[in-house]
Amino acid sequence: AQSVTQLDSHVSVSEGTPVLLRCNYSSSYSPSLFWYVQHPNKGLQLLLKYTSAATLVKGINGFEAEFKKSETSFHLTKPSAHMSDAAEYFCVVRYTGNQFYFGTGTSLTVIP
Amino acid sequence: SAVISQKPSRDICQRGTSLTIQCQVDSQVTMMFWYRQQPGQSLTLIATANQGSEATYESGFVIDKFPISRPNLTFSTLTVSNMSPEDSSIYLCSVVTANGNTIYFGEGSWLTVV
Numbered sequence: 339a340q341s342v343t344q345l346d347s348h349v350s351v352s353e354g355t356p357v358l359l360r361c362n363y364s365s366s367y368s369p370s371l372f373w374y375v376q377h378p379n380k381g382l383q384l385l386l387k388y389t390s391a392a393t394l395v396k397g398i399n400g401f402e403a404e405f406k407k408s409e410t411s412f413h414l415t416k417p418s419a420h421m422s423d424a425a426e427y428f429c430v431v432r433y434t435g436n437q438f439y440f441g442t443g444t445s446l447t448v449i450p
Numbered sequence: 451s452a453v454i455s456q457k458p459s460r461d462i463c464q465r466g467t468s469l470t471i472q473c474q475v476d477s478q479v480t481m482m483f484w485y486r487q488q489p490g491q492s493l494t495l496i497a498t499a500n501q502g503s504e505a506t507y508e509s510g511f512v513i514d515k516f517p518i519s520r521p522n523l524t525f526s527t528l529t530v531s532n533m534s535p536e537d538s539s540i541y542l543c544s545v546v547t548a549n550g551n552t553i554y555f556g557e558g559s560w561l562t563v564v
Contacts, residue, residue, distance in 0.1 A: 379560070380557065381456075381542060381555045384451075441492065443492050
């Protein structure tokens with residue numbers, strides 16, 4: 339079955355330190371991969387997406403993610419966390435058709 | 451990209467009543483979806499809103515509880531019927547781009563049932 343796994347339900351980092359949010363997918367094919375951010379009391383905002391172009395994808399707010407087919411991973415990173423990055427992050431995978439699969443989310447806390 | 455407007459953004463509803471959520475998109479889209487996000491949870495697809503035909507519901511969701519309308523390519527409504535406290539959730543409208551590559555979301559409708 340197709341699935342997407344976010345390995346950490348909660349991540350805490352200090353302001354100014356790197357952020358790593360992990361996402362693994364299951365598929366025999368190259369999917370489209372997305373990261374969305376949901377700030378408190380807000381809807382989901384697209385951070386970045388991978389759709390079979392460059393494997394290193396740059397998004398908004400300094401975030402980037404690298405598609406690694408050999409590891410079936412699409413981890414989200416940022417070199418230096420900011421207080422405003424505190425939010426819920428969702429990894430989303432689209433395989434074939436219009437079926438999108440959502441991870442369970444990772445809550446990012448940024449400690450001042 | 452697509453700009454999606456949802457209303458109401460928030461509501462507090464009495465048990466047993468029904469509420470209709472509206473979703474307006476700034477461009478014509480083929481695929482529109484309704485999701486539910488229960489407190490502290492990820493998103494669950496309720497149904498695909500099809501223009502000109504009945505919505506396609508996911509397992510666990512039925513038309514009597516969540517009737518959906520899709521009168522044209524830019525608008526859809528979701529009704530949450532006979533609400534109970536378990537229906538307290540965020541309901542999100544979403545659309546997929548014409549090439550099917552990306553999904554965009556509205557700001558969500560926060561429903562609290564008391």
